[in-house]
Amino acid sequence: MNKSIEVVAAIIKKDNTYFCAQRSDHGELAKKWEFPGGKIEKGETHKEALEREILEELNTKIEVKTFLLTINHQYKGFNLILHAYRCEVIEGNLELSEHLAFKWATIDEMKKMEFSAADIPVLDYLST
Numbered sequence: 001m002n003k004s005i006e007v008v009a010a011i012i013k014k015d016n017t018y019f020c021a022q023r024s025d026h027g028e029l030a031k032k033w034e035f036p037g038g039k040i041e042k043g044e045t046h047k048e049a050l051e052r053e054i055l056e057e058l059n060t061k062i063e064v065k066t067f068l069l070t071i072n073h074q075y076k077g078f079n080l081i082l083h084a085y086r087c088e089v090i091e092g093n094l095e096l097s098e099h100l101a102f103k104w105a106t107i108d109e110m111k112k113m114e115f116s117a118a119d120i121p122v123l124d125y126l127s128t
Contacts, residue, residue: 004079008050009037010087017104032116060092073118084122
């Protein structure tokens with residue numbers, strides 16, 4: 001049986017664009033675009049995990065606002081459970097430390113980018 005990984009993702013909107021980050025160049029999801037976030041550590045709430053991950057990965061403090069949706073996606077090597085939350089930047093400039101690139105993109109622009117499969121339903125949700 002494949003292992004299951006539970007993650008949280010921050011949906012950060014500015015005007016009519018969303019913050020997207022390009023994954024590093026390794027693993028099954030190499031160079032795919034995603035909404036930033038990461039794994040939930042044992043004993044953490046979704047909110048705590050998301051605040052910690054964005055601070056670690058992007059040197060930015062966020063406020064987790066509202067839950068949007070949960071996606072359950074089966075990749076080749078693992079099952080991913082992704083919880084997406086609308087978030088706001090409180091302090092910081094979203095500086096990359098683990099990703100290759102970032103972009104503020106509209107829904108139409110994101111639809112032309114190569115997103116990781118689990119993030120595509122989030123994109124669909126945002127476009128409704």
